[in-house]
Amino acid sequence: xxxxVDESTRLAVAGITGKEGSFHTLNNRRYGTNVVGGVTPGxxxxxxxxxxxxxxxxxxxxxxxxxxxxxxxxxxFAADSILEAAAAGVELVxxxxxxxxxxxxxxxxxxxxxxxAGGHSTRLVGPNCPGILSPxxxxxxxxxxxxxxxxxxxxxxxxxxxxYQIGNEIAQAGFGCSSIVGIGGDPVPGSSFVDIIELFQDxxxxxxxxxxxxxxxxxxxxxxxxxxxxxxKPVVAYIAGFTAPAGKQMGHAxxxxxxxxxxxxxxxxxxxxxxxxxxxxxxxxAEIAIEILGGVxxxxxxxxxxxxTAGSPIGQQLR
Amino acid sequence: xxxxxxxxxxxFARHGLEVSAGKAVSTVEDAVEAANEVGYPVxxxxxxxxxxxxxxxxxxxxxxxxxxREHAQNILGMDIRGHTVRTVWIEHASDIATEYYAxxxxxxxxxxxxxxxxxxxxxxxxxxxxxSPEKLVRHHVDALRGLSxxxxxxxxxxxxxxxxxxxxxxxxxVALYEVWLEEDATLAEINPLIVTPPTNPLGGSAAEGxxxxxxxxxxxxxVSLDGNALYRHPxxxxxxxxxxxxxxxxxxxxxxxxYVKLDGDIGILGNGAGLVMSTLDVVAQAGGAPANFLDAxxxxxxxxxxxxxxxxxxxxxxxxxxxxxxxxxxxxDEVARGLIAAFGEIGAGGHSIPFVVRxxxxxxxxxxRLLEEAALPNVHAARTMNEAAExxxxxxxx
Numbered sequence: 122x123x124x125x126v127d128e129s130t131r132l133a134v135a136g137i138t139g140k141e142g143s144f145h146t147l148n149n150r151r152y153g154t155n156v157v158g159g160v161t162p163g164x165x166x167x168x169x170x171x172x173x174x175x176x177x178x179x180x181x182x183x184x185x186x187x188x189x190x191x192x193x194x195x196x197x198f199a200a201d202s203i204l205e206a207a208a209a210g211v212e213l214v215x216x217x218x219x220x221x222x223x224x225x226x227x228x229x230x231x232x233x234x235x236x237x238a239g240g241h242s243t244r245l246v247g248p249n250c251p252g253i254l255s256p257x258x259x260x261x262x263x264x265x266x267x268x269x270x271x272x273x274x275x276x277x278x279x280x281x282x283x284x285y286q287i288g289n290e291i292a293q294a295g296f297g298c299s300s301i302v303g304i305g306g307d308p309v310p311g312s313s314f315v316d317i318i319e320l321f322q323d324x325x326x327x328x329x330x331x332x333x334x335x336x337x338x339x340x341x342x343x344x345x346x347x348x349x350x351x352x353x354k355p356v357v358a359y360i361a362g363f364t365a366p367a368g369k370q371m372g373h374a375x376x377x378x379x380x381x382x383x384x385x386x387x388x389x390x391x392x393x394x395x396x397x398x399x400x401x402x403x404x405x406x407a408e409i410a411i412e413i414l415g416g417v418x419x420x421x422x423x424x425x426x427x428x429x430t431a432g433s434p435i436g437q438q439l440r
Numbered sequence: 441x442x443x444x445x446x447x448x449x450x451x452f453a454r455h456g457l458e459v460s461a462g463k464a465v466s467t468v469e470d471a472v473e474a475a476n477e478v479g480y481p482v483x484x485x486x487x488x489x490x491x492x493x494x495x496x497x498x499x500x501x502x503x504x505x506x507x508x509r510e511h512a513q514n515i516l517g518m519d520i521r522g523h524t525v526r527t528v529w530i531e532h533a534s535d536i537a538t539e540y541y542a543x544x545x546x547x548x549x550x551x552x553x554x555x556x557x558x559x560x561x562x563x564x565x566x567x568x569x570x571x572s573p574e575k576l577v578r579h580h581v582d583a584l585r586g587l588s589x590x591x592x593x594x595x596x597x598x599x600x601x602x603x604x605x606x607x608x609x610x611x612x613x614v615a616l617y618e619v620w621l622e623e624d625a626t627l628a629e630i631n632p633l634i635v636t637p638p639t640n641p642l643g644g645s646a647a648e649g650x651x652x653x654x655x656x657x658x659x660x661x662x663v664s665l666d667g668n669a670l671y672r673h674p675x676x677x678x679x680x681x682x683x684x685x686x687x688x689x690x691x692x693x694x695x696x697x698x699y700v701k702l703d704g705d706i707g708i709l710g711n712g713a714g715l716v717m718s719t720l721d722v723v724a725q726a727g728g729a730p731a732n733f734l735d736a737x738x739x740x741x742x743x744x745x746x747x748x749x750x751x752x753x754x755x756x757x758x759x760x761x762x763x764x765x766x767x768x769x770x771x772x773d774e775v776a777r778g779l780i781a782a783f784g785e786i787g788a789g790g791h792s793i794p795f796v797v798r799x800x801x802x803x804x805x806x807x808x809r810l811l812e813e814a815a816l817p818n819v820h821a822a823r824t825m826n827e828a829a830e831x832x833x834x835x836x837x838x
Binding site: 264309 | 698700718725826
């Protein structure tokens with residue numbers, strides 16, 4: 122098992138004919154993901170290295186029955202593309218696009234919520250996220266799969282590269298992941314920590330959950346409450362942004378401390394109050410995870426290094 | 441993107457919220473002329489993106505031309521908590537019967553718009569929330585339907601607005617919601633939302649309105665616009681306190697790089713907002729003080745890395761620089777090429793600032809090899825993030 126994406130994934134990609142869209146779609150296919158189609162209005166009938174392109178989500182749904190959508194279109198078209206994929210009955214929409222207006226995200230979130238109440242059930246992950254990887258099964262998005270292997274750690278994160286950092290340290294210690302889910306760094310994400318932690322709690326393969334959060338909003342605090350009530354598996358957390366000043370947006374649209382709310386310290390406290398161990402560095406998170414998994418590293422993965430002494434001036438070595 | 445008061449008021453006026461007529465000026469002479477035009481008494485208000493203007497002496501009432509001149513002279517150029525006053529807003533002084541509070545914001549937790557109203561205006565709203573929460577109405581709006589006038593009347597009534605101005609407050613709330621929605625704002629706040637005294641039909645202060653009942657008016661404006669939505673508001677693109685913006689931050693914005701200036705002396709470059717934030721923390725834990733946040737972004741090529749190095753070094757406080765790259769889409773060999781190119785521009789040995797470079801991830805071996813071959817002076821390699829942080833802190837202190 123794993124969560125959200127696996128061998129049963131049938132992926133179609135909005136924006137497949139773009140440079141980024143085609144590059145990552147083909148990467149995903151190379152990994153083994155079943156890519157069944159793409160959507161670009163006006164380019165129906167073409168193909169991208171054998172992947173059929175359709176004019177609309179409705180058409181793609183009728184022809185190739187995707188159960189997963191990846192959104193790679195520019196911000197101004199992304200909200201409509203997400204909603205069209207949902208309307209066509211696609212169950213899971215993963216939005217990679219960065220820079221979607223917050224009001225569009227609000228409209229999308231509330232539309233999907235309303236339609237869920239009406240019996241439709243589309244789950245949105247992202248936007249502004251790196252996607253989802255279930256090692257050994259499927260990769261949907263831009264997560265570099267080579268740093269991860271199959272295992273029993275479930276990772277959910279607001280940040281991409283920070284996830285790679287933590288995941289890589291866990292992998293180097295010989296452990297792998299069930300799934301890595303990027304929920305994105307925007308103010309109104311389609312899925313929250315709670316939504317994904319719920320899936321990991323129910324997933325047989327997952328034995329430990331790593332939550333990687335950051336400043337802004339209150340999603341980490343809400344996760345702390347949820348974990349205390351509903352999660353029996355161990356959870357290790359990391360929060361980025363202890364040194365971030367209030368009022369300054371740190372890259373992600375959602376990463377901003379406003380007033381006294383949303384600080385890293387408050388989030389770490391909220392999690393620790395509910396028994397979640399919080400690592401102070403990405404390395405410490407990996408160490409805690411490894412400790413909990415009961416493991417001394419057994420099959421430490423060797424990553425080739427160029428052999429120079431760490432910390433020494435590169436220039437001097439050649440002299 | 442935070443707007444200055446007068447810019448916010450201009451948006452308010454566009455959506456039918458009542459504000460005082462006024463002028464934004466940046467010289468004493470223009471201030472006096474504007475004051476004469478709007479009519480005394482006037483208020484001279486410093487335009488800066490920071491709270492506590494009144495306490496700092498940045499908001500003054502002027503009864504005549506002499507006072508207007510004096511206040512404009514004092515306020516223009518004044519420093520208010522690190523912000524230099526370059527613009528003052530001159531508006532006709534309003535008579536105030538009572539002060540309310542109103543705002544519309546994006547509630548990230550509920551994932552709905554939130555309207556807040558209180559009859560306790562003119563003070564910090566956080567203070568009201570703490571000391572008399574019963575005087576604060578918090579009302580979530582259905583994002584798909586918007587705020588109806590009936591809802592607005594309910595909010596005003598529930599909040600305890602005086603009965604003669606409930607309609608007026610409701611109108612203001614509906615207009616404020618429209619500002620929030622149609623201008624793609626994340627926050628639209630009025631504090632205070634004032635109620636004027638009834639105007640006297642026999643003369644007195646009826647100059648700016650018709651004689652009659654009490655009216656509701658926005659005396660201040662705090663608006664934050666969503667930068668991601670500016671493409672659909674070309675008319676708002678020029679709004680921002682660009683004069684008070686840090687020059688390096690402004691340059692970064694023009695180059696499409698995420699850069700935030702901080703107070704320390706260690707320059708930071710990383711890829712991905714989360715990893716960069718984490719790098720700042722790890723440097724601080726090692727005893728250092730970061731000089732900036734810089735996210736080179738995903739898939740940066742050599743040219744972008746070179747530009748980023750130039751941005752970091754444009755800050756004179758920087759004593760050492762840390763590159764922390766975990767390559768996903770970003771290729772470590774491209775990062776290495778960018779750094780080498782940047783050193784070429786600066787001229788090898790032309791500066792004495794040490795760099796600590798940690799490259800991991802996509803094409804890391806190639807990246808490290810390129811750096812070794814280039815034998816750049818004063819560039820140190822580190823294997824892990826923690827080790828890199830310790831090294832750069834040591835070098836900055838040396």
